[in-house]
Structures are given as C-alpha cells and as structure tokens.
Amino acid sequence: MAEKIQFTRNYSDLSTDKGYQFEFYCDRCGTGFRTRFKASVLGAVSTALDTVGGILGGIFGRAADVGEKARSVAWEKAHDEAFVEAMEELRPDFVQCPRCSSWVCRKSCWNQKKGLCKECAPDLGVEMAAAQASRTVEEVWAHSKVAEEDREMLQEKSWREGVRATCPKCEAPLSGKVKFCPECGARIQEKAHCTQCGAALDPKAKFCPECGASRKT
Template sequence: MTEAIPFTDNYSDLSNTNGYQFEFHCERCGNGYRSAFQRDSATTGRGLLRSLGDMVGGPLRDLGNAADDFMLNRGTNSTAKDRALAKAVTEIAPNFTQCRGCGDWVCHEVCWNEPVGQCVRCAPELNDELARLQADARREQARERLESTDLLRGTNVAERVVAACPSCGARTSGGKFCAECGSPLARTTTCAGCEAELPESARFCPECGTRTSGS
C-alpha cells in the first residue's frame, strides 16, 4: 500500500514520457521550488521496444504501441509516479512549513514568521506591518491635506479652455499661445465699428451690433 504523500494542492506535475519532475508553490507569495528531474528507468526499454517494432512490425509493433498507451494512461495512480512524488516531497519539504493558523503551505524564506510560529499572513512581521500602516497613514493624511488645498488658485475657471490649437491641432496645456506653432489659442478680431474685440465665431458685434466682415 502506498503511503500518504503531503503537498496535495500546491504543486504542479511537470512529468513527461522521459521521467518525473514536480514544482511546489508557496500558497502565500506564489514562489516555489522545482524538484530534480527523475528519469524513468523503464523509458529506455520502452524506446528500444518501440524502435524494434517499427523496424520489424507485427507483434513487436503491437508491444511498442501498448507501451506508448501505458505511458499516456499511467496518470496519478501509477506507483512509479507515487514513488517519484514522495522522493520530490522529501527533497523540497524542508523549504516549506504548513501554518497551523490558516493551513497553507508557505516558504521559509519569505512567508514564515519563525519567532511566532505562523505564516506572515496570520502573524505579520512587526517591521513589515508597521511600514504598511505608515504608508496607509501617509496616503490618508495626504488625501485630507489635499482636500483642504486650493489647487485652482490663479486659474480662471470661467475662461473658455481650448484643448487643441486651432492652427496646427496640437494639444494644449493652458496659456494664450500654442507651444508648438506659436499661434494664439483664442482667435479674436476687432469690430470695424467700435473696435471692440470679437470672438472668431461672432457674426455681430455684441457692443454696437455691427455685422462682422466674415458673416
């Protein structure tokens, strides 16, 4: 009877037709370790049998095909794979500990709080937790201070904003002239009757009613 093998939900099976290999992952940070590749001792014999079958044909070819089917169907219930997985677990297990707080398998290097005996999710490292709380406090204080700061001081919010230069089409970032071509962003003309400044689209002077030359 095959013995029970730990690490049942935090590993990936990288095995192929040549042998067995497994990759174990920390259930907190996602990093992990890959076990050494274990070559299947029967692979060479099956390969030889398949080669002979291709040359000779007949029963040997049938045996070679049966060997291939065995390789494809051996799945996770193969005793050879169980032995390989058990060996990989023995190799990799010292790098992981199962947290009794949450049950996750976590890596020693990053995610294990040794003095407390729990993972850093259940028992965060003091300095790491303090740094996180300080960062949260700075963000909150910055938000509060920003809300009481006038960011529009000196800006005429009623003034018409031109998003693109009417001459060259370049995007603008404020000001009266285009930073790309130097053209005025708000094109104006002068009334022929009273010399009042007129917007480009005006058909009549708003001061004296004179029709503009472009209308």
C-alpha cells in the first residue's frame, strides 16, 4: 500500500456506496484524468439489507445494522484496493519530475528530450515563439507611442530644442541646456524648426524656406 502516498495532493475521491472512482490532476496544468467507475459488490449487498430491514424490521433490521458495520470495514479495504488499481490505470498518463517532484501529465507538461517537466525544462521552441510574439507586441506599442509623440510635436507652436552634451568649440561637457559654454564662453547654437512643416531654420531667418510660414506664428 506504500504506492498510495504517490498521489496524496492531486486527486479527488469520487467514490460512493455504489462503487469507486477517482480523478487525478496534473500539478502543472491542472488537467484532470478520471478512472473508470468500478461497481462495489458490498454496496449492492448493503442496499439489499437496508431494504429488507426497512420492510420487515426486527431480526432483519438487526442484520442490516451488523451488515453495515461489517461493510464499513470491508468497504474501506476494497476502497484502498480500488485506489491502487486506479493509480496503476492512470500511471502511464503521469510522470514525476526528478527535479521538483511534481506529478505532471505526460501529454502536455513533460519534456521528453530533457527528462524533466516543462516547468523545470521549458520547450525552447514554444518559449522562442512566445518571446517573439511578446517582442512584436512591445514594438507595436513602441511605434504607436512614437507616432503619438510626433503628432503632438507637430501641433506645438514651438519645437523642442535639442540639448548638446559638449561645447561645439572646446568640447567641454555641458551640464544641461545652456546658452553659453561655461569654459570658453562660446555661444551654444540652438537649432530652430518651422512650427508648420518641421524644417530646420536659420537662426536669423524670419520665414520658413520650405513652406513660407512666418517664424513668429
């Protein structure tokens, strides 16, 4: 009976007085496998005694009570035997992972090539496909976000000017958006753009050379 401890957390007992039936579950995906129903001979005898005792009473009633006590012991023994048979029936559908000790279904959650469950040794082909799909979704959202930012920039009255990291004359590092270099005093040129078409503008230009829009608008 030591085999019974192999399935102590992932099964349901569906047995009744009429017979025995069990359902075992995969620890990883939760898929259930139900055994065939096995009728109980003791259950049929007990039902007959209960019926006779209810009709005739007296000695037959006492016989039914004795039969119930005997049945409870015999039923438990038959139940244990049925449980072992159920494990043997479904054993080909389950395998225990040597790494995490989980009982998993052989069909969906067992990596035959690695000899481990797919929680410990995922299917690389499936993982690669999932990673590619996830990456594609990220790129779609990234492109969508950039497009929204571009539309917002085109609607702004003035373009956001870039920030230089070093002075164009002495190449000294700049701490932020400054107009003059703190080392040599050179003016940091800030590019201007047309608010209508986005074309680069000469610092002294009053109108856009591309679309003719006024720089002040």
